[in-house]
Amino acid sequence: MFETISKGLEGALGFLRGQSKLTESNIREALAAVRQSLLEGDVHYDVAQQFCERVARAAVGQQVLESLKPFEQFVGVVYRELIQLMGPVDHSLGLRKGSVGIIMMCGLQGSGKTTTCGKLARVLESEGWRPLLVAADLQRPAAIDQLKVIGEQLSIPVYSEPPNSDPVRVCQNGVAQAKRQGNIDVVILDTAGRLHVDEALMQELRQIDRSLSPDQVLLVCDAMTGQDAVNSAKAFHDSLELNGVILTKLDGDARGGAALSVKSVTGVPIKYIGVGEQLDKLELFHPDRMASRILGMGDVLTLFEKAQQAFDAEQMAAQQEKLRKGRFTLTDFRDQMQQVKKLGSISQIMKLIPGMGRVADMMSEADMDPEQDLGKIEAIIGSMTDQERDNPEIIDISRRRRIAQGSGTDPAMINKLLKEFAQAQKLMQNMAGQSHLDRLRSLQTMASMGAFDPGAELQFNKQRSVRSEIDRDKKKKLRKEAKKQRKKNRR
Numbered sequence: 001m002f003e004t005i006s007k008g009l010e011g012a013l014g015f016l017r018g019q020s021k022l023t024e025s026n027i028r029e030a031l032a033a034v035r036q037s038l039l040e041g042d043v044h045y046d047v048a049q050q051f052c053e054r055v056a057r058a059a060v061g062q063q064v065l066e067s068l069k070p071f072e073q074f075v076g077v078v079y080r081e082l083i084q085l086m087g088p089v090d091h092s093l094g095l096r097k098g099s100v101g102i103i104m105m106c107g108l109q110g111s112g113k114t115t116t117c118g119k120l121a122r123v124l125e126s127e128g129w130r131p132l133l134v135a136a137d138l139q140r141p142a143a144i145d146q147l148k149v150i151g152e153q154l155s156i157p158v159y160s161e162p163p164n165s166d167p168v169r170v171c172q173n174g175v176a177q178a179k180r181q182g183n184i185d186v187v188i189l190d191t192a193g194r195l196h197v198d199e200a201l202m203q204e205l206r207q208i209d210r211s212l213s214p215d216q217v218l219l220v221c222d223a224m225t226g227q228d229a230v231n232s233a234k235a236f237h238d239s240l241e242l243n244g245v246i247l248t249k250l251d252g253d254a255r256g257g258a259a260l261s262v263k264s265v266t267g268v269p270i271k272y273i274g275v276g277e278q279l280d281k282l283e284l285f286h287p288d289r290m291a292s293r294i295l296g297m298g299d300v301l302t303l304f305e306k307a308q309q310a311f312d313a314e315q316m317a318a319q320q321e322k323l324r325k326g327r328f329t330l331t332d333f334r335d336q337m338q339q340v341k342k343l344g345s346i347s348q349i350m351k352l353i354p355g356m357g358r359v360a361d362m363m364s365e366a367d368m369d370p371e372q373d374l375g376k377i378e379a380i381i382g383s384m385t386d387q388e389r390d391n392p393e394i395i396d397i398s399r400r401r402r403i404a405q406g407s408g409t410d411p412a413m414i415n416k417l418l419k420e421f422a423q424a425q426k427l428m429q430n431m432a433g434q435s436h437l438d439r440l441r442s443l444q445t446m447a448s449m450g451a452f453d454p455g456a457e458l459q460f461n462k463q464r465s466v467r468s469e470i471d472r473d474k475k476k477k478l479r480k481e482a483k484k485q486r487k488k489n490r491r
């Protein structure tokens with residue numbers, strides 16, 4: 001996600017690291033590089049231009065803040081302006097208990113409407129709403145079946161009529177049925193797409209809009225089409241008055257131009273983002289978290305939420321209990337590893353941790369594969385007997401050789417794993433008294449102090465250097481006292 005812009009901005013901002021002061025000339029130079037990287041990321045030209053003007057104004061106004069290094073100062077300005085550019089977002093969909101809300105999804109062909117209808121229904125259901133999907137795409141005969149399959153996968157009802165029906169009537173009938181049934185709070189309409197914005201499509205959508213007055217008209221846009229996505233968003237908004245955009249396929253969007261330009265060009269906020277083909281890959285769009293990711297500062301909050309959703313609460317509680325009793329074994333270690341894997345690929349997770357995004361990129365450039373390493377660890381633990389997993393200290397040379405053979409690794413690797421496990425065990429026992437939230441909080445505090453950002457001049461490092469100054473003062477005092485003492489002794 002956003003590799004082009006992230007890399008470009010990193011280069012643009014990086015050269016300020018070595019500067020001692022923000023001056024007009026180095027600001028100008030940094031801005032030229034920022035503009036260049038935005039354009040390479042396929043950001044709309046006017047948007048890039050205005051963005052740089054705003055950053056310039058804010059950066060010049062900031063010169064008085066002498067306590068911050070130019071790099072920090074400038075990154076701070078870019079971060080705030082990125083948030084401004086993509087926000088604000090009102091995530092509400094105007095749903096109310098006791099009435100049937102209507103959400104109309106529209107967009108170009110293949111943008112991800114049908115999939116996103118399913119994803120949104122799933123999200124709303126998890127929030128306690130009872131959704132009904134309506135198959136109003138009668139252009140493509142297979143579209144109705146596609147929605148039915150999605151509905152079945154999610155156990156969410158789908159209203160449909162034969163392919164020769166009229167889409168406006170289908171929507172009306174679907175909503176009428178939801179109201180009659182009384183056990184539906186929100187109807188999601190999956191409408192037809194076209195290859196291009198054309199009058200026939202707009203007319204059909206306007207008719208549905210007029211006859212049902214949906215609470216929300218959401219445009220589904222494919223992020224990978226860059227500026228075309230932004231232009232089509234503008235055309236749809238001119239014709240339909242959108243409440244929000246759902247930007248799909250962000251997982252495959254290296255450039256990021258659409259995400260950065262949509263709000264500014266159309267005035268319509270992005271409410272959700274699609275980050276994968278699977279039905280659980282829909283996230284709320286948070287401009288601040290996105291800005292943080294773009295600048296390689298990670299996104300600990302999203303990671304925290306993902307962890308809460310993915311981890312099996314009961315299993316976690318059982319492991320917590322074992323930790324408290326100091327009985328954390330290799331089996332638990334493997335279980336935890338499997339839980340972490342549910343969050344996504346290791347490189348995806350790393351991108352959410354401040355400062356680790358660059359490391360993930362470097363690893364993939366160097367053809368290193370953390371997934372493969374994890375696979376090996378799992379194979380090693382899998383080749384042990386229950387007894388060995390519970391008491392790794394019994395693993396001697398011959399057992400090591402057997403495990404290596406069983407897991408297709410070598411004995412040295414098993415040694416390394418056991419050593420690392422012993423360290424992890426100690427660390428975990430220390431943390432065992434803390435709640436999950438406290439542990440994440442301390443992680444987050446460390447992150448906000450910049451503990452995971454290896455490049456920047458950080459509060460965390462600053463605190464360390466303040467401490468070392470104190471240490472220096474202390475040592476000086478001690479040396480002085482020792483000198484006095486020596487003089488006294490001589491006398």
Ligand SMILES: Nc1nc2c(ncn2[C@@H]2O[C@H](COP(=O)(O)OP(=O)(O)OP(=O)(O)O)[C@@H](O)[C@H]2O)c(=O)[nH]1
Pocket residue numbers: 107108109110111112113114115116137140143192193194248249250251252273274275276277281
């Ligand atoms: N990688 C990725 N693929 C997605 C995402 N959202 C949708 N897709 C894929 O995009 C393709 C098109 O999705 P559909 O939901 O059929 O798109 P549509 O807009 O309904 O298409 P039409 O009905 O033909 O107009 C499918 O292969 C989806 O799996 C996403 O967020 N990430």
Ligand SMILES: [Mg+2]
Pocket residue numbers: 113114115137143190
């Ligand atoms: Mg469709």
